[in-house]
Amino acid sequence: MLTNATIDSALRLALDEDAPWGDVTGEAFVPDEASARAALRAREDGVLAGIEVFARAFGLVDDEVAVDLRSSDGAPFGSGDVLAMVRGPARAVLRAERIALNFCQRMSGIATLTRSYVDAAAGRARIADTRKTTPGLRAFEKHAVVCGGGHNHRFGLSDAVMVKDNHLAVLAGEGADVSEAIRAARARLPHTTVIEVEVDRLDQIPAVLDGGVDIIMLDNFSPARLREGVELIGGRAIVEASGNVTLATIGEIAATGVDVISSGALTHSVRAVDLGLDLSLEN
Structure with missing residues (x-):
């Protein structure tokens, strides 16, 4: 804010x-x-x-x-x-x-x-920013995104749980089960805290859903794979698309049925x- x-x-x-x-x-x-x-x-x-x-x-x-x-x-x-x-x-x-x-x-x-x-997405998906902002100026840049009709993703690391590929790599290195890790985190977190998990393959989705996540980010998926991911998730979690989002691609991404499209380009480029x-x- x-x-x-x-x-x-x-x-x-x-x-x-x-x-x-x-x-x-x-x-x-x-x-x-x-x-x-x-x-x-x-x-x-x-x-x-x-x-x-x-x-x-x-x-x-x-x-x-x-x-x-x-x-x-x-x-x-x-x-x-x-x-x-x-x-x-x-x-x-x-x-x-x-x-x-x-x-x-x-x-x-x-x-x-x-x-x-926002205009290119034509109301089919929410457009959101990321944490790829100028250090010290995040509040200004996120305010500007809202002025343009977009929405803010989490403001920082304290706002929400977002498990990215490097977090999953740590879990895999420790031999942890992803579904169990999500459930254990849910039990420790306040009931108001949402959990988002980033995946970069379709075969990661079932375990994430089994853990009971709120949001699944499909990272660097092609439009065809995004459609498959949306169908596989089947409304059991909010679907976010991210990665390689440009004005040239956002219309096709929005047409896949995802709920949110996040783009670092809104602020970093x-x-x-x-x-x-x-x-x-x-x-």
């Missing part, structure tokens, strides 16, 4: 990284009394995310900067649209500009890409949307 505290913490780190000893250019060339007016303008089509983060960056630099939001997170925009107006001391506006844009451009890029995936801050001095 993207909280005000998380936003302020990340923005302060970014602002300190950008100007640890002040903005030497602004202080040398911009008069202290100068005021500026600036428009946040889209230079291409997209879906907005991070507009509140954009506004907060200016407020942390100088609370005399006023930001008038013209759009909201999750809203589509077209090239040339004005998404916000910024007014205040010119030095402060210039000091916060790059940080504000960095967050809003990247988050909008994630929201825009997510919307493309995104291109920032082109937004600009067009500034002019006020008299």
Whole structure:
């Protein structure tokens, strides 16, 4: 969840990284009394995310900067649209500009890409993100996925049980029975905790189902194998597809009958949307 505290913490780190000893250019060339007016303008089509983060960056630099939001997170925009107006001391506006844009451009890029995936799935499956996020910025990136119409997978390792291939390798090395291991874990866990198991072969599914899992992830399955997996599971668990999910493949994957499609590309391979801050001095 993207909280005000998380936003302020990340923005302060970014602002300190950008100007640890002040903005030497602004202080040398911009008069202290100068005021500026600036428009946040889209230079291409997209879906907005991070507009509140954009506004907060200016407020942390100088609370005399006023930001008038013209759009909201999750809203589509077209090239040339004005998404916000910024007014205040010119030095402060210039000091916060790059940080504000960095967050809003990247988050909008994630929201825009997510919307493309959601549209391609055409309502046949839920589109979800993964933990393949920028370290320290997970809350921002997962918020952006939701702005694009997607859903969040677990936020982190503390949220849910997800048994992946390396966990299964450890169990196999110990000679453990997968079904028994799942049942034993269920007995120890709170009743509100779901258990998901990743499989990469059809012959792994019966033992996982016998253990009583809630979700089965079919990892790197072809569309034909996904259909077989969905039929074999037969509604006894939520079916998630993952691996090699792209805009070119997601429609075919969604048509196999899976319930969820998760893709790390939503956050780890995104291109920032082109937004600009067009500034002019006020008299």
